[in-house]
Amino acid sequence: MRHMYSVEGDFDLMIHWDEFFGAARSCTQGSAGNTAAGADSAGNTAAAARGKNEVEPKTNMMLLLAPWIVFWIAASIDGFWGSLVSVAVCVLLPVLMHRTKATLYDQISGLGVGACSIALLAGAPPVLVIPASYLLFGLMWTLSCFAKVPLTAHYSKNNYNGDAALRNPIFMRTNRILTAAWGILYLATPIWTYFIMQTDAASFVGAINSVLPALMGVFTAWFQKWYPRHIARG
Numbered sequence: 475m476r477h478m479y480s481v482e483g484d485f486d487l488m489i490h491w492d493e494f495f496g497a498a499r500s501c502t503q504g505s506a507g508n509t510a511a512g513a514d515s516a517g518n519t520a521a522a523a524r525g526k527n528e529v530e531p532k533t534n535m536m537l538l539l540a541p542w543i544v545f546w547i548a549a550s551i552d553g554f555w556g557s558l559v560s561v562a563v564c565v566l567l568p569v570l571m572h573r574t575k576a577t578l579y580d581q582i583s584g585l586g587v588g589a590c591s592i593a594l595l596a597g598a599p600p601v602l603v604i605p606a607s608y609l610l611f612g613l614m615w616t617l618s619c620f621a622k623v624p625l626t627a628h629y630s631k632n633n634y635n636g637d638a639a640l641r642n643p644i645f646m647r648t649n650r651i652l653t654a655a656w657g658i659l660y661l662a663t664p665i666w667t668y669f670i671m672q673t674d675a676a677s678f679v680g681a682i683n684s685v686l687p688a689l690m691g692v693f694t695a696w697f698q699k700w701y702p703r704h705i706a707r708g
Contacts (some may be wrong), residue, residue, distance in 0.1 A: 481706040532577040535629040547680035557591035564588045575634040577628045601671040605664035612660030624653040
């Protein structure tokens with residue numbers, strides 16, 4: 475981060491350095507020269523550690539996005555039935571997450587989608603509720619940029635040695651930038667959504683609003699690989 479060192483070659487090796495040469499692996503290798511009893515003890519400890527890692531639940535961003543996606547598609551087609559389906563997804567979400575690690579944002583998503591669905595069921599106009607749902611989603615992403623751990627880091631850490639990635643300044647800066655980019659996109663989305671909702675294309679607003687996120691997904695996949703390399707080689 476301070477450009478005191480630079481990295482050349484395959485940066486993925488550097489990202490996963492601790493997985494290959496971490497303390498647990500070093501201890502296992504170091505025990506090779508010990509007595510048989512000591513080796514067995516170290517082996518049992520390592521096996522127990524591996525077992526713990528295997529059963530440790532991980533976060534899942536799809537469970538964060540699912541309630542919103544269902545609401546945006548279903549509620550734009552039919553406010554009543556779409557809201558009921560969305561509420562059903564929110565109710566089932568804790569069951570679907572029994573093997574995953576829930577985050578604060580998973581809980582906020584269930585609350586936000588549930589509130590928007592109830593608003594439609596209570597008779598609130600879809601032309602206001604659906605744009606407001608995009609606004610809530612954008613606020614959730616944007617405000618998380620000011621937290622210690624931005625939203626995307628809670629989920630992308632699974633690919634970078636788990637919680638250890640949260641101590642990596644390059645990883646955190648990359649995720650903070652990406653979280654801000656997604657937040658800005660969804661803060662702007664309510665603007666054109668409001669106007670689309672007043673046209674004959676209102677029932678397709680969920681599909682229309684999936685185009686830019688798809689492009690943003692391509693950008694995200696590229697940026698999260700390019701930016702850390704850019705810093706390390708800068």
